[in-house]
Amino acid sequence: MSAPHAPLRLPANQPPQFYRGGDAIAELRGLSASASDFGPEDWVGSITTMYGQDTNGLTKLDDGRWLRDAVRADPTGWLGAKHVEAFSDSTGLLVKLLDAGQRLPVHFHPTDAFARKHFDSHFGKTEAWIVVGTYGDDPRVYPGFRETLSRKTIDEWVREQDTPSMLDALNSVPVTAGDTVYIPAGLPHAIGEGVFVVELQQPTDFSLTIEWRDFLDSPEKGHLGIGFDTALETLDTSGWDPDRLETIIRRTAGAEGSTVDLLADGSGEFFRADQLRPAGPLALDPSFAVLVVMDGAGTLRTEHGDELTLSRGETLVVPFAAGATELSGDVTIIRCRPPAPERRT
Structure with a gap:
């Protein structure tokens, strides 16, 4: 459970x-x-x-x-x-x-x-x-x-x-x-x-x-x-x-890297979005997030021991209390997050 x-x-x-x-x-x-x-x-x-x-x-x-x-x-x-x-x-x-x-x-x-x-x-x-x-x-x-x-x-x-x-x-x-x-x-x-x-x-x-x-x-x-x-x-x-x-x-089609910031400067006041494509285990800080799995398959592990297999077409919500997470596999994910609290007044 x-x-x-x-x-x-x-x-x-x-x-x-x-x-x-x-x-x-x-x-x-x-x-x-x-x-x-x-x-x-x-x-x-x-x-x-x-x-x-x-x-x-x-x-x-x-x-x-x-x-x-x-x-x-x-x-x-x-x-x-x-x-x-x-x-x-x-x-x-x-x-x-x-x-x-x-x-x-x-x-x-x-x-x-x-x-x-x-x-x-x-x-x-x-x-x-x-x-x-x-x-x-x-x-x-x-x-x-x-x-x-x-x-x-x-x-x-x-x-x-x-x-x-x-x-x-x-x-x-x-x-x-x-x-x-x-x-x-x-x-x-x-x-x-x-x-x-x-x-x-x-x-x-x-x-x-x-x-x-x-x-x-x-x-x-x-x-x-x-x-x-x-x-x-x-x-x-x-x-x-x-x-x-x-x-x-x-x-951003040709952008390389395990994490790619997708949106134009100035948008961070309202939301954040990045492409995740791990070359090896990719550590992610605690954050509320919505994940859209665009391609491939992978695994998401939380610091509490939860482990989810991910496949193309799935969507997920990640609570802050899931803590630090680790993404691995041959998978491409779009991670959507609200603005960092310090970006909004």
């Missing part, structure tokens, strides 16, 4: 979404199903519900408890004392597997300050994408406006639902596995068809969708009830030229 805070394998957790996708998730997990049977997002180690819902989105543990409730019952054991001091009983993190079976709409997310004011939340929704696979003719992403735009222009596009103008105004960046894109709160963006990512986010579901027609039932779902006039106050309308864009994009 495992210790109370041993690492735990997690089942797929795919709440219903408004867009198509999911076959890449099924393939990674070794399941046979169509995209319509699964879903484009798998919320991994989630204490977050879909916006306005009671439980959809939450991770359920094998013992029947929501992970959210387990963490609240023992935040220090799950998260560590320093994390609890900084973030209370929130993990500070939401991880998703996201398989875009169609292009996502143009949208953006609120900053922390905006979320506190309008959504009574300590967290906004900064996010990052780790591209782990692509398919189709032209996989690409759309981060930020190419040139600075006036609020009047954007108001007109939203009112008219002028999708061609919205898309044309965004940067269009082809991607392949190993590319990572950091998306600060407020940055307009979309993910194109055929892009499969491990996505890190702050633990909220606040999406302000300016391209709502053909995706959402009503404009109210686009602005989450606060009105587009208010929502657009947190939109980054500044231009992101190629030099500026390079500050949020990394190309």
Whole structure:
């Protein structure tokens, strides 16, 4: 029997979404199903519900408890004392597997300050994408406006639902596995068809969708009830030229080493992600973490004597109280963690 805070394998957790996708998730997990049977997002180690819902989105543990409730019952054991001091009983993190079976709409997310004011939340929704696979003719992403735009222009596009103008105004960046894109709160963006990512986010579901027609039932779902006039106050309308864009994009496909930091500078205030590929036994410090096994097979051992075999497609949550761990084997893992407590004030 495992210790109370041993690492735990997690089942797929795919709440219903408004867009198509999911076959890449099924393939990674070794399941046979169509995209319509699964879903484009798998919320991994989630204490977050879909916006306005009671439980959809939450991770359920094998013992029947929501992970959210387990963490609240023992935040220090799950998260560590320093994390609890900084973030209370929130993990500070939401991880998703996201398989875009169609292009996502143009949208953006609120900053922390905006979320506190309008959504009574300590967290906004900064996010990052780790591209782990692509398919189709032209996989690409759309981060930020190419040139600075006036609020009047954007108001007109939203009112008219002028999708061609919205898309044309965004940067269009082809991607392949190993590319990572950091998306600060407020940055307009979309993910194109055929892009499969491990996505890190702050633990909220606040999406302000300016391209709502053909995706959402009503404009109210686009602005989450606060009105587009208010929502657009947190939109980054500044231009992101190629030099500026390079500050949020990394190309890590050829990176070597047992531990590779995957995300752009500046993202550490919100979350951390690294690729683990041990050349021999790899020691890992105590930390709350979500693990996604991308390839191969290996073993995770804890200082308390727990030992888990790992294989491609598995997802796990590791509590802080698991202590120091050791990873070995011919395995590739993406490790997702909240920010170090000292990185947030």
